[in-house]
Each structure stands twice: as C-alpha cells, then as structure tokens.
Amino acid sequence: MRLLxxxxxxxxxxxxxxxxxxxxxxxxxxxxxxxGPGDVLAEFGRQLTTGVYYQDLxxxxxxxxxGFVLAAVLGGLLGTLVxxxxxxxxxxxxxxxxxxxVPAIALVPIAILLFPQSEQGIVFITFAAAFFPIMVSxxxxxxxxxxxxxxxxxxxxxxxxxxxxxxxxPGILPGVFGGLSVGMGVAWICLISAEMISGRFGVxxxxxxxxxxxxxxxxxxxxxxxxxxxxLTSGAVELLGRRATRWLPAEART
Amino acid sequence: xxxxxxxxxxxxxxxxxxxxxxxxxxxxxxxEILAVxxxxxxxxxxxxxxxxxxLPVAAGELLADGEPIRSTSxxxxxxxxxxxxxxxxxxxxxxxxxxxxRRMPRAERNARAADWLARVGLAGLExxxxxxxxxxxxxxxxxARTLAGRPRAVLMDEPFGALDAQTRHEMxxxxxxxxxxxxxxxxxxxxxxxxxxxGDRVAVLGGGGLADLVEVPRPxxxxxxxxxxxxxxxxxxxxLETT
Numbered sequence: 001m002r003l004l005x006x007x008x009x010x011x012x013x014x015x016x017x018x019x020x021x022x023x024x025x026x027x028x029x030x031x032x033x034x035x036g037p038g039d040v041l042a043e044f045g046r047q048l049t050t051g052v053y054y055q056d057l058x059x060x061x062x063x064x065x066x067g068f069v070l071a072a073v074l075g076g077l078l079g080t081l082v083x084x085x086x087x088x089x090x091x092x093x094x095x096x097x098x099x100x101x102v103p104a105i106a107l108v109p110i111a112i113l114l115f116p117q118s119e120q121g122i123v124f125i126t127f128a129a130a131f132f133p134i135m136v137s138x139x140x141x142x143x144x145x146x147x148x149x150x151x152x153x154x155x156x157x158x159x160x161x162x163x164x165x166x167x168x169x170p171g172i173l174p175g176v177f178g179g180l181s182v183g184m185g186v187a188w189i190c191l192i193s194a195e196m197i198s199g200r201f202g203v204x205x206x207x208x209x210x211x212x213x214x215x216x217x218x219x220x221x222x223x224x225x226x227x228x229x230x231x232l233t234s235g236a237v238e239l240l241g242r243r244a245t246r247w248l249p250a251e252a253r254t
Numbered sequence: 255x256x257x258x259x260x261x262x263x264x265x266x267x268x269x270x271x272x273x274x275x276x277x278x279x280x281x282x283x284x285x286e287i288l289a290v291x292x293x294x295x296x297x298x299x300x301x302x303x304x305x306x307x308x309l310p311v312a313a314g315e316l317l318a319d320g321e322p323i324r325s326t327s328x329x330x331x332x333x334x335x336x337x338x339x340x341x342x343x344x345x346x347x348x349x350x351x352x353x354x355x356r357r358m359p360r361a362e363r364n365a366r367a368a369d370w371l372a373r374v375g376l377a378g379l380e381x382x383x384x385x386x387x388x389x390x391x392x393x394x395x396x397x398a399r400t401l402a403g404r405p406r407a408v409l410m411d412e413p414f415g416a417l418d419a420q421t422r423h424e425m426x427x428x429x430x431x432x433x434x435x436x437x438x439x440x441x442x443x444x445x446x447x448x449x450x451x452x453g454d455r456v457a458v459l460g461g462g463g464l465a466d467l468v469e470v471p472r473p474x475x476x477x478x479x480x481x482x483x484x485x486x487x488x489x490x491x492x493x494l495e496t497t
Contacts, residue, residue: 152338155306156352156403157328166351170342247342249385 035217043217044224052206059201060229063119064191067126071183075131076176079138080168096135104129104190108197122194122202129190130183137179141172174248177241184237188230203229257285257438258318258329258406260305265314269300273312276462287439289453291446291485296459298442302409305440306332318407328352331405335412337392339384345371345395346380352403370398373432390421397428407438415443426452446485450477458488465489 014037019025021036035043047053082089082096104125111121149167158166195204207222260282267275274297282288292298303309304316307326316323318330331352339348346367347354353363368380374394384392393413400408414422426448433439443449449456451474458466466488468481 148334148336148338149340151303151306151308151332152334152340153351153355154326155308155330155332155409156399157326157355158351162355167340170340247383247385249341 033216035220039217040220040224043215044221047218047221056201056203056206057225057229060191060195060203063123063195063202064126064187064229064233067123067191068130068184068187070123070127071130071134071187072180074127075134075179075183076138079135080142080172082135083139083142096132100132100136104186105193108194111194112198118198118200122191122199125194126187126191130187133182133186134176134179137182138172138176141175141179142168144175145171170244173241174245177237177245180237180241181234184234185230188226188233192226256406256436259284259438260407260440261315261317261320263315263317265304265316266312267297267300267304267309268312269297269309274300274462275459278314278463280457280464280467282438282440284438285435286454287433287441287452289449289456290440290442290459291444291449291456291489292459292465293444293489297462298444298459299411301459302332302411302440302442305407306330306409308332328356328403329406331400331403331408333396333400333408333410333413335415337384337389338396339392339399341384344381344383345376345387348384348395349398349402351399352405356403367398367402370402371395374398374428390417390425393417393421393425394428397425397432401432401437405437407440410439410441412443413441414448415445422448446482446489447477450474450481450485456481456485458485460489 018037020031021034024032026032078092082092107125107128108121111124112118115121115124145168149171150163153163153167191202192204192207195202196208199205203222203225207219207226210216210218210222260280262278262280262282265275265278266273267278274295278301290298290301300309304311305318305323307323307330311323318327323330339345340351343351346364349367349370350363353366358366368377371377371380374397376391376394376398379387379391384395387395393416397413400410414425417425429439429452439452441449441452443452450468450470453470454472456466456468456470457464458468466484468485468488470478470481
C-alpha cells in the first residue's frame with residue numbers, strides 16, 4: 001500500500017509528461033519540440049545496445065568514486081585533526097574557511113591550468129566538491145563526541161590508539177555519514193558540470209554533446225541516467241551508513 | 255594484587271581555571287572504602303578525576319603507592335555518574351572492554367564478562383545494546399565493566415546519583431557484595447546516609463579543603479544518628495561559610 005503511494009508521484013510526472021508532449025502543448029512552456037516518453041524510451045533502448053553508453057557510464061563512475069573516496073579519506077582525516085588539535089585548527093581552518101565558499105565548479109579554469117590532463121582536473125573538481133561537507137561534518141562530529149566515552153576508555157587502561165579506533169571512529173560515524181551523503185550529492189553536480197565543460201566521455205559530456213547535435217531524446221536519456229546514478233550512489237552511502245550506525249537509539253535514526 | 259593506597263599532600267586543584275581545593279592532606283589506605291561527601295562545587299569530583307589521572311594537579315602532591323599520578327591507568331578505574339557505556343557495544347562487549355584493552359583472548363574475556371553480568375543480576379542480557387537497557391541496568395553494566403578489569407582502585411563519581419531510591423539501595427548492596435578487600439574504593443556522593451553506609455571513613459570536603467574526617471565502625475547495616483549529625487554539621491558549617 002505504502003509502495004503504491006510512493007510510486008504515485010513519479011507515475012504522475014510520467015503521465016503529465018506524456019500528455020504535454022503528445023498534445024504539443026504551448027502554454028508558458030513549449031512542449032512542441034520536447035521529446036515524449038516514447039521517443040526517450042526508444043532512444044534509451046538503442047543506447048543500451050551500444051558500447052559508448054557503458055563507456056560513458058564507467059568513465060563517470062570511475063571519476064566520481066576516485067574523487068569521492070579521496071575526499072572521504074582526506075576530509076575525515078583533516079576534519080578529525082582540526083577538531084582534536086588546536087594548533088592544527090589554527091593552522092588549517094583559516095584556509096579552509098576561505099576556500100569553502102568557492103563553488104567547486106568555479107575551479108574549472110584552475111583545474112585546466114594546473115593539471116596536464118583534463119581527466120585529473122575533473123577528478124579534482126569532484127574531490128573539491130565533496131571534501132568540504134565531509135571535512136566539516138567530521139569536525140563537528142568529533143567535537144560533539146561526549147567526553148565521557150573517551151574518559152571511560154582511558155581510565156580502563158586504554159591508550160591513544162584504543163581511543164582513536166574504539167571511541168572516536170565508531171562515535172563519529174553517524175555525523176560523518178551525514179557529510180558523506182551531502183558530499184556525494186554535490187560531487188555529482190560538479191562532476192556533471194565539469195564533464196559538460198571540459199570532458200571527453202562521461203555521462204555529462206554525452207548529455208551536452210547530444211544537445212549540441214540537436215538530439216533531444218539523447219539529452220533526456222543522459223539526464224535520466226544521471227538521476228539514476230545519483231540515486232544509486234546516494235542509496236549505497238545511505239545503506240552503508242545505516243549498517244554502521246545500527247546502535248543508534250530508534251529516535252536518532254532516519 | 256592488593257589495593258592501591260593514595261597519598262594526598264598539600265594538594266591544590268583547579269577546575270576550568272578556577273581553584274576548587276587548596277592545602278588538602280589525606281591518606282587513603284590500601285583496601286579501604288573512603289566516602290567523599292560535600293555539596294556541589296566543593297571539588298569532590300575534581301579530586302576523583304585527578305586521582306584517575308584525567309586532570310592535572312595544580313600544586314602539591316598526589317601519589318598512588320608513593321608514585322606521582324601523571325596519567326590514567328587500568329589500576330585506577332573510574333565509574334561515572336552519567337551513562338558512560340559505549341552505545342555501539344553490546345553489554346557483554348562493554349564489560350569485556352578492560353579485558354580487551356589488555357588483549358585477553360576473546361573467548362576468555364567473553365566468559366568473564368558474562369560472569370560479571372550475572373553477578374550484577376543481568377544474566378541473559380549479554381547481547382543487548384545499551385539503548386535497550388533501563389538507566390539502572392546501564393549503571394549495573396558500568397559497575398561490572400569497572401570491576402571486570404580487577405583494578406587496584408575503583409573511583410566512583412556519584413555512581414548511583416541518577417537512580418531512583420529503590421535501585422539505589424540495590425546498587426549499594428550490590429557494591430558491598432562484589433567489593434573485596436583487595437580493592438581500594440574512593441566513593442564520591444552528596445548523600446550523607448550513603449556515605450555513612452558504604453564508607454570505612456567519610457571525608458567531608460568544604461571551604462576549599464577537608465572539613466571533617468569521620469571513622470565509621472563496622473558493621474554498617476544502619477546509619478548511626480550521632481555520626482550523621484557530625485557529618486551534617488561539617489557540611490552545614492561549610493555551607494554557611496560559603497553563602
């Protein structure tokens with residue numbers, strides 16, 4: 001029953017899309033040139049039989065995973081460092097605070113200048129997008145950790161390693177996964193934009209390329225593919241997060 | 255292994271940059287139960303955390319078996335008033351924590367943890383997570399965890415303070431049952447009766463130092479009204495001074 005309810009809004013959108021394009025509605029918005037669900041489905045079916053589609057898919061996935069994993073590792077480590085050490089915080093936070101408001105996509109010219117290959121530049125943009133939400137949420141999670149957990153482990157004889165691996169790491173996971181979810185979202189935004197600007201291959205590049213050759217069903221196939229990829233990767237992060245934080249009280253789980 | 259003794263000489267302690275205790279002299283004998291009483295803000299928790307090695311000494315000497323206390327140690331386990339269980343560990347894994355820290359093999363430490371859980375009346379709840387326990391049950395688990403590592407001294411910071419009266423009495427009885435003379439206990443409380451029921455001696459803190467030190471003879475099945483009056487007088491005198 002609930003599943004039916006949840007399927008309602010996507011199905012309604014699909015139906016509306018069909019009606020608007022089937023009748024070439026022109027009222028405020030123009031649907032006379034807009035491809036209908038049937039055209040898009042046919043194009044999707046055609047692309048699924050080509051190697052290029054999978055090549056683009058793999059290229060985008062490799063880029064996002066590389067950038068995201070780098071951001072998760074570095075964001076987690078640096079977020080922990082600036083939260084635990086006042087000196088590291090004094091040293092690094094001013095730079096982070098200055099760099100953070102710059103949208104990662106605005107770094108495209110810099111990436112083109114700095115990196116010999118556009119591939120590295122695109123991964124850099126993806127990394128920069130995901131890094132800050134992950135770093136900031138890690139920092140907050142470390143600072144919000146109840147001190148009594150660490151005190152307890154220390155007075156039971158635990159040393160620094162035990163505190164880091166047995167208290168800090170499990171304790172910050174709920175907060176860190178919030179940052180990972182946000183990071184994955186903005187990473188996709190910036191990856192697709194970067195691919196559209198300077199990519200060779202990749203779902204974003206293909207979508208823009210379809211537009212430039214007036215292949216509108218191809219554009220929509222690209223957009224739907226991007227949506228599905230984003231949905232699947234965010235879902236994977238969410239699933240991992242739930243597994244890692246099963247111990248949370250019911251009211252703290254989302 | 256015998257209990258740890260503490261030597262406190264002309265000790266000054268500060269909390270959050272504010273001095274709370276000055277010129278404190280007090281010896282805690284190996285294997286004794288010392289209750290530390292005092293109103294809130296008198297520095298009793300600060301003293302306990304310093305004995306645990308969590309807070310630095312401002313001035314004077316704080317020794318365990320004659321050695322200066324510089325950091326935390328498995329010999330001096332602290333039991334907290336608040337819930338200090340690690341919420342992602344099962345009750346058994348929480349109790350086994352001090353044993354895991356000293357790298358005891360898993361099967362052995364799980365067996366010992368299960369024993370301790372049975373001793374505090376929680377047999378059968380080994381696999382529960384802390385979130386599925388009541389406040390009183392969590393404190394029982396914490397008591398078991400504190401004792402499971404066989405520390406030479408157990409430092410208790412109002413461990414039953416947040417519990418209802420009945421659970422509190424059960425926990426007090428439990429503590430006297432599981433306590434053995436090879437462990438020194440320093441027990442902080444603001445409850446005068448609890449101090450007189452549990453402590454071999456009651457140190458009353460107030461006015462930035464030791465207001466009174468009361469010996470309580472055994473057996474301690476009920477509270478001696480004369481001693482209660484004496485402790486209350488020491489507490490009262492200091493309350494008047496500070497207000």
